[in-house]
Amino acid sequence: MSAPTPPKTSKGHSGAVGGHVTRAVGWAVLLAGTVIMALPLLWMAAVSLLTPDLAQAATASGDLKRLLPSDPQWQNFSNALSRMGAAREPWQGFLDALANSVVVTSLVVLGTVLSSSLVGFAMARMRFKGREGLFLLMLATMMLPGQVTMIPLFLMFRNLGWVDTILPLVVPAFFGNAFFIFMYRQFIAQVPEALVEAAKVDGWGWLGVWWHVILPLCRPVTAICAVFTFIYVWNDFMGPLIYLQSDEQATLAVALNSFRNQYGGVNNVNLLMAASLVTMLPCILLFLAAQRQFIEGLGKGAVKG
Amino acid sequence: MATIDLNGVGKTYPGGVQAVRGADLRIGHGEFVVLVGPSGCGKSTLLRMIAGLETITAGTLAIDGAVVNDVPPQDRDIAMVFQNYALYPHMDVRTNMAFGLLRRRRFSSRLKALLSPAYADGRAKERAEIDARVLAAARVLGIEHLLARKPAALSGGQRQRVAVGRAMVREPKVFLFDEPLSNLDAKLRVEMRAELRMLHRRLGATMIYVTHDQEEAMSLGDRVVVLKDGLIQQAATPRQVYDRPANRFVAEFVGTPTMNMVEGTLEARGAGMAFRGQGLVIDGLVDAWRKLIQPHPRSVVLGVRPEHVQIGGGTGLQATVEAVEHYGDRMDVQVRCGDRSLTARCMPQPLQEGGVVNLTIDLARTHLFEPGTPGARLGD
Numbered sequence: 001m002s003a004p005t006p007p008k009t010s011k012g013h014s015g016a017v018g019g020h021v022t023r024a025v026g027w028a029v030l031l032a033g034t035v036i037m038a039l040p041l042l043w044m045a046a047v048s049l050l051t052p053d054l055a056q057a058a059t060a061s062g063d064l065k066r067l068l069p070s071d072p073q074w075q076n077f078s079n080a081l082s083r084m085g086a087a088r089e090p091w092q093g094f095l096d097a098l099a100n101s102v103v104v105t106s107l108v109v110l111g112t113v114l115s116s117s118l119v120g121f122a123m124a125r126m127r128f129k130g131r132e133g134l135f136l137l138m139l140a141t142m143m144l145p146g147q148v149t150m151i152p153l154f155l156m157f158r159n160l161g162w163v164d165t166i167l168p169l170v171v172p173a174f175f176g177n178a179f180f181i182f183m184y185r186q187f188i189a190q191v192p193e194a195l196v197e198a199a200k201v202d203g204w205g206w207l208g209v210w211w212h213v214i215l216p217l218c219r220p221v222t223a224i225c226a227v228f229t230f231i232y233v234w235n236d237f238m239g240p241l242i243y244l245q246s247d248e249q250a251t252l253a254v255a256l257n258s259f260r261n262q263y264g265g266v267n268n269v270n271l272l273m274a275a276s277l278v279t280m281l282p283c284i285l286l287f288l289a290a291q292r293q294f295i296e297g298l299g300k301g302a303v304k305g
Numbered sequence: 306m307a308t309i310d311l312n313g314v315g316k317t318y319p320g321g322v323q324a325v326r327g328a329d330l331r332i333g334h335g336e337f338v339v340l341v342g343p344s345g346c347g348k349s350t351l352l353r354m355i356a357g358l359e360t361i362t363a364g365t366l367a368i369d370g371a372v373v374n375d376v377p378p379q380d381r382d383i384a385m386v387f388q389n390y391a392l393y394p395h396m397d398v399r400t401n402m403a404f405g406l407l408r409r410r411r412f413s414s415r416l417k418a419l420l421s422p423a424y425a426d427g428r429a430k431e432r433a434e435i436d437a438r439v440l441a442a443a444r445v446l447g448i449e450h451l452l453a454r455k456p457a458a459l460s461g462g463q464r465q466r467v468a469v470g471r472a473m474v475r476e477p478k479v480f481l482f483d484e485p486l487s488n489l490d491a492k493l494r495v496e497m498r499a500e501l502r503m504l505h506r507r508l509g510a511t512m513i514y515v516t517h518d519q520e521e522a523m524s525l526g527d528r529v530v531v532l533k534d535g536l537i538q539q540a541a542t543p544r545q546v547y548d549r550p551a552n553r554f555v556a557e558f559v560g561t562p563t564m565n566m567v568e569g570t571l572e573a574r575g576a577g578m579a580f581r582g583q584g585l586v587i588d589g590l591v592d593a594w595r596k597l598i599q600p601h602p603r604s605v606v607l608g609v610r611p612e613h614v615q616i617g618g619g620t621g622l623q624a625t626v627e628a629v630e631h632y633g634d635r636m637d638v639q640v641r642c643g644d645r646s647l648t649a650r651c652m653p654q655p656l657q658e659g660g661v662v663n664l665t666i667d668l669a670r671t672h673l674f675e676p677g678t679p680g681a682r683l684g685d
Contacts (some may be wrong), residue, residue, distance in 0.1 A: 190328070194391035197358050202405035203379045212404075216395040 048273035049073055055270035068254045073270065080271040081278060084259050085247060091256055096248055097255035104169050104240075104251055105233045111173030112180060112229045113222055119176045120184025120212045135185070142178045146238075154242060168243040169236075173229075187221045190215055223293035231283045252279050307333045307369045307478035307511050309355065315363030316350050316535075319387050324350040326535040327364065332513065332528075337505050338540075339514045339526030343558070347535040349483055350514045355513060356391065356481050357381050368478060377406075384472035385481040389488065390464045394454035398467050399452040402439045405475045410435075435474075442473040445507070446500075462493045464659045469504070482514040486521065498524055523547065531555045538679065549672075553606060553680025556672060562611050562637055565647045568676060570602035580607050582645020587622070590668055594684045597673070604678060611637065614649040616656065618665030652662035 047055050048068040058066040085093015122137050157168040191214065199209040215222070237253040242252055250258070256279050263271050309332040316325040321524050325347040332338050340348040346627065353359040355366060357378035365518015373381055384405070392401050400407075412418070412428035419425070443449040446466040455463055467484060472480055486494045502525060505512055511551075516522050522529045523543040530540040531554075539551035550556035556564045571594065578590040587607070597603055616638060624640035624647070631653065638649045638656060642664060656662065673683040 015531075192389065192391065194387045194389055195393060197378075197383070198387060198391035199393075199404070200358070200378045201356055201383060201385045202471075203408035205377075205379060208408065213393055 009039060014143040016246065043067060043265050044273045044277055047270055048076055050076075050270050052267055052270055055273075056267065059269050074256075076270050076274040077278060080259070080263075080274040081273070083263065084275060085250065085255050091297050092257060094249070097250050097252045100166070100244075101234060101252040102251060104166050105230055107166075107170040108173040108233045109226050109229045111170065112177050113225050115176040116180035116225060117176050117184045117218055119181045119208055119214055121179065121188050121214050124188035124191075124204075125193075125214075126206070138176075138178050138181060142182075150238075150242070157243065163243055164245045166244070166249070169233075169239050177225075177229070180221075180229075181223065184218060187218055191217055220293055223290045227290050228287060230286055235280075236281055306509065307510065308333055309479065309513070310367040310368075310370075311351075311355075311364065311586040313364030314351070314354060314361055314366055315356060316347070316359060317362045317655065321682045323535050325354070327629040328537050328541055330530060330537065332511060333447050333510055337502075337514065337525060337527045338530060339522040339528070340530045341516055341519055341522035342532035342538075343456065343579075344517060346532040348517075348532050351532070351536075352385075352481055352483055352513060355479070356383055356385050367511050370519045374404075381479075382477050382604075383481055384477040385474045385483065386465075386468045386472050386485045388481070390456075390468040390469075390485070392464055392467055394456050396454070396455075397435075397452065398448065398454055398459070398470075399439055400442075401456065401467060402442060402452075402471045402474050403435050405471065406435045406438065406635040407502060409597055426604040427584040438474045439470075442470045445473070445504075446470050461489050465489060465497060469501075470668045473504075473508070480508075480512040482512065484516055485514075488519075494521075501525060501591060518542060520561065522624050523559065529559075531558060533558075533679075550608075551681070551682055553608070554678075555675065556682075560610055561665045562648045562650070564608045564610050564672070565608045565614065565645075566674075567609075567647075569605065569607060571597055571605045571673065572602040580605070581644040582607070585622070585645060587666060587668070590671065594673060597683055604676045605683060606674040608678055609666055610670065611650040614647055615665040615667070616640075616649055616654065616662050618663055622664040622666065624662055625663050626658050626662060627654050629656050629658060 047058060049069040050058060050067075051071075051073055051291040054066065054069070060079060060244040082090040083093075084176065085097055119138075123138075153168070154163075157163055157279055160167075162168050162171075195213055195217075199213045204212065235253055236251075238259065239253045240249075240251045241257075244254065247258075256275055259275050260272055309330075311328045311330040314325060314328040315323065317323050328351060330338075340351060342348050342420050342564070350359055354361050357373070361374045366374055368381060368383075395520060396404065407413075410428075410431055412424055412431050414424070417424045418428045439452070440449060441444065444451055446469060448463060448466050448470060451459060451463055451467070459467065464490075486497050491498060498521060501514075514522075514525060516525075523546070526543055528540060529543050531546065531551075539546055539549075539555045541549075546555060546559055550559060550564075553566065557566065567580075567583050567585055569580055569585065571578065571580055571590070573579075573595075573626045574588060575589060580587045580590055580595055581625065581654050583601075597605070622642060624642035626638060627641050627646060628639040630639075631635040634653070634658075635650060636653050638651060640647050640649060640662065647664070674680040675683060
């Protein structure tokens, strides 16, 4: 014998309808937000495929309908990139800047991940006198605006003879980043102490424990650290502008600025957008590739941190 | 195998809390010693000091005669099984078990292996030896089919076996176990207990095992060390701890149901001895206690285990049945005798709550303790 099903009440029905409405409004708000956030990117992509005349007209009128390219100008990309930089050979300027950006960004990401996780591990797990004081001091450095240290740092690197080399951009990354040290420390503090102790009993020293046990467990934080650092360094304009003075050393951000100065008028806005799109493409691809780890890490940072 | 000597070992935390006080203990080659006591008694701290995971603030700890107070855990050649197993979640079972051996490789450099064929050959042989040891340990523990799995894909019992296996492959001087069975269900716990016992017999290694479960301690240990408030109360064989507890705490801690304790006085009564207290008068106590008699009656605490209190017989002790617990093959009966409730363990028989019964106490198996704390054993 089955139990009688309770009759549907009008209250239950209206509650279900209310739930659908709330959900629909939520989706609508999210969709609007997505469009607003994606619009500049779509505008850039659309303009990069227009002829100079159409790009100029679309930019001047602000009419979104004019953005739809009926005849995509794919050659805009090769035209823009081959003209980038001051090198005499076509493409050379772009390839140099790309190589410089790849080297600087890779080294900074590597340095930041290794040093921040190591310091975060020490702050979370090692007991030593003055640990809390050092941690607070390190957090205090996060409050300093970059502009405050810009001139002293430049003078210091000039005295070291590092100006016009990538060293001022790369070496500081190997001394940790306060924000990421904080993130690593909070995450590592959640890792069971027994894992560290088990590894020590298994014969590993502090460095072995960090490398073999802690770092692999910190993948979500490492994903955040790597993606944030990559995006920041890849797009960084001020640092390379200050320290890299010759054209051969320029990164993509600096080369793009030179390109803008050279072809930034409304006549060549399609080329500028093509160059900009190519420049930001690695960031988008990296985010898509590391999306799962990245979002998981953000969640962990928020909850456990 | 190794010997471990604790001489006045103590641990005081920065706040002044004394977790372990003046522990003196010698653990012999191949001995299985169980540290047991209630929560906060210092048993885990003592084990962690032996492991090197806690600093020693007083006394000396020696392994095989060498003082190791300042030797870090990685250099003590010990293996430890943790309460929560502490398996590395990102490694499969094979790597978890081999992890300690990987640290001890002579041919560990990948770079050298690339540059030198002889080195690469040595490295491959070493790796094969490690794999063979892992496989051998896995076979003993019946987990060879799990070697490719991650810890998250294992049950509690399987994780516990992997943790033991990780310790086994190292072939260390000393095995340390920190309540390794406490996360298992009751049935599996009993099974694993038997397996650990067999493992000890097979390996013949020195093992130190921490538990708060006195039954586990009694069933596993060659020797049981009972701790309370950071002090070793008694270190003896399970039989001695049960039959001749060093003090009132040990007597009450070991044994289920707990030992009956009655406060009273001991006095000469005619040619024999008598105990009087809390409405109870027990004549004919053992003659060995005669030397305890003073000119005046002496205050003591009389202890008697429930299985030495029997329902029936004719010793003149009458009691009222308060509660009956049936366990099939036996029953525990709560009776009121004088001003005191006593527990009797006896064979199943028809008893009514509220009914009056006669009690027989096995006087030869009674214990006497000093009143108060710690309540040292009297009469030996």
